[in-house]
Each structure stands twice: as C-alpha cells, then as structure tokens.
Amino acid sequence: MQTRIAIIGSGSWATALAKLFLNNCNQINWFIRSEADVDFFKQQHSNPKYLSGVNFDVSKINFYTNLQACVYASEYLILAIPSAFLNDAFVTLTKESVSHKIIFSAIKGIVPQHNLIVGDYLNQIYNVPLENIGVITGPCHAEEVALEKLSYLTIASQNTKNAALIGELLTCRYLQTTVSDDIYGTEYSAVLKNVIAVAGGICHGLGYGDNFLAVLVSNAIQEIKRFVDVVHPIDRDINASAYLGDLLVTAYSQFSRNRMFGNMLGKGYGVKQAQLEMNMVAEGYYAVKCVFEINKKYNVDMPITNAVYNVIYLNQSAKMQMAHLSTLLS
Secondary structure (H helix, E strand, C coil): CCCCEEEECCCHHHHHHHHHHCCCCCCEEEECCCHHHHHHHHHHCEECCCEEEEECCHHHEEEECCHHHHHHCCCEEEECCCHHHHHHHHCCCCHHHHCCCEEEECCCCEECCCCEEHHHHHHHHHCCCHHHEEEEECCCCHHHHHCCCCEEEEEEECCHHHHHHHHHHHCECCEEEEEECCHHHHHHHHHHHHHHHHHHHHHHHHCCCHHHHHHHHHHHHHHHHHHHHHHCCCCCCCCCHHHHHHHHHHHHCCCCHHHHHHHHHHCCCCHHHHHHHHCCCCHHHHHHHHHHHHHHHHCCCCHHHHHHHHHHHCCCCHHHHHHHHHCCCC
C-alpha cells in the first residue's frame, strides 16, 4: 500500500513497528535523530542498539534526521519516542505543520512538561482534531515482535476508519489487531500499567512471591478501572486485552523495563542509579508523578500508584511502602 507512514523514534518499539509496517508497505519514512545511527543502520541494515536480530531492506526506508522534513513528507505519523522527549522533539514543529496530520501514539506515557497524555497534548498544544488522533497499545513487547511470536495490538481512534487502516497495515502472520474507539481509556490504561509494573518489580526485588503479585495485579486492574471510569466515563470492558492484557504482560514479562526498574528499586538501588544502569527509559518513572498530580483533581482511590510515587519521588522506604500497601489489598 502507498500510504505515507512515518515512524518517529529509533528505540526498540519504533524498530518493531517499522518491521511490522514494512510487511505491508512498500516504503516508510523514519525519523532517527542521530546521523551516526542512520549511517550505521544503512551499513548494517539493522538497529542492534535497541533491537537485535531484525534485519531491514533499507531500500524501502526513507531516513530523516530532520523532523520537520519527515513530517512534511508524511500523511500518518506514528509516535514511538519516550514521552519525556516528545515536547523537545515537537518544539521544532509549527501547529500548521502538524494539525492536519493523522497521528497515532505508541508512546504509552504522559508528556511531563504539560502533564498531558499524548492525545491531549496533540489536541491542546498542536490543534490536532481528536478524530485525527489514535493510540497503538498492547499487550505486546517489541522483543517478541522481533522474534515473530504471535502478538496482538489494539488500535484506538474516534475515527475507526483510521484505526482500521493502521490495523490493516500492521496485521501480518504473527500480529493481529483489534479496533477500538476508546482513545482515553486505552491511553490512560497503557500509562497506568507501567506504574503497576514498577510496583510489581519493587515487590519482586523485596522478595515477595507470585502469590502476592497476583493479588497486586488483580487489585491494579480495579484501580485502573476506577481512574479511567472517572476521567472518561464510557461503557468499556476493562477485562479486554487492551486493558487487562496489557497490564498482565507488563507486570509479569521478563522484557518489561518498568518491572526491571522497580526490581532494582526493591533491591536497594537509588532511582538515578537504577536509571543509569538500565540505560533505557522506564515510562513508569514519569507517569506516576503525572498521574499523581492529575488525580488531585479526581481524588480516585489509587493506593498502588500512591505507594510507587512515595518510593520514587518522596524517597520513602520501598520495604515500608509495600508492607503498608499489602494491608490495603484484598
């Protein structure tokens, strides 16, 4: 198909999405900020810095190191950069250059400079109409896409035709897609599951077992439901894979960087020390502060989120916080 798709970002998820789109697209545009990374990619036909074992036909990729040029050349933008860096990347763009684009976020985070989920950021800061905004969410890990293990994605947009098109372009032998119109529920759930995964990792690092993690996760989906039902009250099945499934894979998987981050905190690492050692962005670090601030408006009962916030931002004892949290779960 000749749809002009642009991947914005160069990390593992951006690489996995590029692999998926190229199953069905003859050409894609790809913004990678570093000239050196682009040169290496062209020579090696891969991006081993983030996702080893995936080889590309680079003749099908138009590489850009200038975001403005990439956006100008594209109709659909697929955002796959850490939420903390989105504002700095987009500051080079004008509202006029972005507002008419169809943009799907695969970021699963909150833009910390504005305390907005990506959809609201695009709508409020860049005047992108809500019907031109979408969300690509799990349950899905980039590493398993690279291995071509059977995976599932939910593509959400108020314009379900746009969602169906993106879903069609992503669908392949090992990837199935579902269309949803719940852009707020899926995006907030994708943000919150990262916070829960940090909590699960902390518990694992402290020596809690699978029994407790099961209780934590079953309480977590109720916490997510309470929050999204207040923020955007529509009829949704919180047990669907876009919500519960995405939570489960992030809380349990060996590939979950948020769980890894939490595990290090539970083992006694400081926040900055854990971040440096990981050399990857754990979205839950930024998300928990943003959700904590947003929830001041709604006052939803969120004991797991509060515990993670207290550990990361108030420097409170992980052991004490999880012990207290254990008394609040059922």
